[in-house]
Amino acid sequence: MSTISQDPSKPESATAVADPDIDTGRLEGASRARIFAILAVIVLFTEVAPMQYTIVAAALQKIAPTFPGVGADINWAIIVFGLIGAAASPLIGKMSDVWGKKRMFLVCGVLFMIGCVLDAVTSNWALFLIGRGLQATAIATAVIAYGLIRDLMPRRYVPLGLGITATGLGLSAIAGPLLGGFLVDSYSWRAIFWCMAGFTLLMLPAVWLVVPESKLRVPERIDIVGAVLLSAGAGLTLIYLDKGRDWGWGRPTTVAWLIGGVALLVLFVVVETQVPRPIMDMKLLFHPRVALVLAAALFASLQIGVQSYAIAYMAQSPDEANIAGKVQQGSLAQIQAQTGQPMPPEAVQVTLDPGYSYGNGYTLLEFAVQIALLQAVVAMICGALAGALARRIGARIPLIMALAIFVATGACYALLPHTGLLHDRVTDSITRPDWPVGS
Template sequence: MTEYTAKPEPRTVPEEDSGRLTEASRGRLIGILVTLVLFTEIVPLQIAMVTMILPQIGRSFPESGSSTSWAITILGVASGATMALVGKAADLYGKKRLLLVCSGLFVLGSLTCALTASWPLFLAGRGVASVSWGMAVVNYGIIRDLFPRRWIPIAVGFIGTGLGVASIIGPVVCGLLTDSLSWRSVFWFLVIYMLVMIPVLAWVVPESEVRVRQRFDVLGALLFGGGVGVTLIYLSEGGTWGWTAMKSLGFLLGGLFLLVLFVLWERRVDEPMMELSLLRSPVVLIVMVASFFFTGVQSLIAVLTAYLFETPSASELHHEIAQGVAAKAGAPASIMERFITLDGDVGYAAGYSVLELALRISVWIAVFTMIFGPVGGYIARRIGARIPMIVAGVSVCAACALWINWHSTWQEQVSIGLLLGLGSGFFFAAWPNLVMDAVPASRQGVSTGVVQVFGGVGTSVSTALLASVLASYPLRMTIAAPGAQPVTTTVPQVYTDAGFSQAYLLLGALPCAAVIVLALVLRAGRVPARGGEPLV
């Protein structure tokens, strides 16, 4: 298997160093970096804030029924279908230009969500806004094209881990806006944030001069985006619809069929959207698979943490269940509580609000990640990106292994979470440096986009498998009223402690072990990161 080599361009491509800010002051470079990071913080910000207000959104759209979660699901589906396409368009037409296009689509989509009273139109707005996820892909290309080579390895560490607007400030702002106004004010906040950042980006960040001189492969883009999007619907909803149900299999087979057509088309077209040899590069292929596992684990931990600490305590659960049973039986809840017993360990349950969860746990994990991202980039610049990737796999594997037994208090979550922050920061500094040094600048956008797509698929697979694992460990309750046969049933959406331990083992530690193996066999990244500088 050989390294990826770009095909000869049909027309002249500017030199990679054309327009590079080698003579710029440190202040100007820092200003550009901070602007890029703050601009694309809108991507995680919209996830963090909209997840918090999902119940309120559902109450405002009664017709949504059981599909309220699609306010989140559609982000993964639409962004997975468009990230690589946005990256390719940035390679062709200009990276700053694509950032501005994506920001305009985000404003349009968020305004639709803030104003509409129609559930289908709300989902359409969310889908349009999700194209903004491609901005994270474009950022790596701008850093590569504009910054001095020695700045690039560390700068991508900041791009990958952000400045904490989404993870630290987002939950607090969301809580304050929702409590004092309404959930629609959250979308107005997102619109205003982006409208403030658009002129800042236009003024501070110059355009990259690196271009691919070829026609945009429209059919290839449609086949790839459609195939990924339809397949992600299967992965996102298969657990609800049934993995082997005809409806589910229709989406799976349809998505795979489109992807097969994409491969066949790309093999015969003169100017493909994506050279298939790019995917056969050992570095790109290993990074894609590692991203699949690592991003899936990272998403898994976030979901597990929310389940663990937002679940009401055993006494609160007992009281809530008694109230529900009493309402149906027409009896006082205080009496019904005597006849209801819970069978299963829920000692982990803390009953935190979303804001409490953010302040006690999520903020600290975000801070750890922010610190270690640039550190990982610095190590990549000094000795290579392979070591940070190995450390990332080992540290998050160790965190998941420790959480198997110690996950019941916020102190345990935060202290072990230091390892998660270390691993996340190092991973999101390592993989962009590996890709930059493996592909030419003219293929940066599309290659980074494909890696991000694999990460999104990993998130969908991990979330689907988590639902299956937890469903095997439900909390049971028994109602033993006098003169009646005892009735045992499960408590919806509440799971025993053993289920979380199994999830940390099977879906956390084991996938991270696979990341370690992939990083160990990686031949690239054993010398200092070059910031994409071509080998002589």
């Protein structure tokens, strides 16, 4: 075995990975059946994070009534997952290099399962968010999975393994919406967390028994300070963006959240340039070639995230009686403002239904079949095509094509009508006074 080069300009982890003679436990002589069994278990285990995206985002309107005092802050059920996951992923990735990838793989699974159980049983908003934060560690399983595949898979299978890990086996994209819709419609929103906890409980022994541990270890100190600065700075900034409209964008007490968040993020960059083993190598990140690639990847990731969440939000509409009642209440308020005369209560004969449905009256399962399933299938097909094109002509052109399609899709969402029958019926309630409300 060759000695690891002690080039001070390169981190030890990067040098170790680059050395082809380092023993990482690569399964060069293993059978194809064993290799694909290991790959399947790794990929299935990583699907818990995207599965919750496809299920929880669409089920938010069913979750919200359990926390009546939360209001628009129900979106923090999604925000806290992404925030903690983004901050924890580089830290957990470092831990996996130091303490073992399989070990941290299992730790993330246990924390995810605990978070799911906590959310399945609690009716306290703070505890619910703590559960979502524990579930967010599952985002790091993708980072660990890439490392496991790089260390364990025979070299000829590494590109295939990474591609399959990126696209998944279809469990989260196809089965996730259908399963979530069935569970919520047939039982309650708590059933989706019980289901994800049960899936993780089944996968933990499979990972323990099937996936070997990587032999690669990198003796490094964990940059806890950098992780705290990154998560705190991003959290304060997101609080300002989320609550700025309610609190007043320009109020000093509101702007203080933004100033504090930006200050912590700047301090994070300063600290990362000084510590010997940073979570993120700032010199590498700020290199023009790397920065441009990361900016494109960040933009693409934001588009994918917005696409995933926006479809579910756009399809969620108040029931017709609810909308019509609010429309007539709005008209009554306009009359009072114009005449200056209070209107008697008997002038309003509207029965409000606080319920919500999905587009065109869909249930959650019908939404999954009619909308989410098609989106998932198209995404998987395009992902496979993009991978094939990238091997032939490089990744730049497929990336540009994908971004162009996203831009065109966004323009269609913004400019074309998509409210359907519900929009027409509410419009009739405004333009036709004789149209019975809620009929």
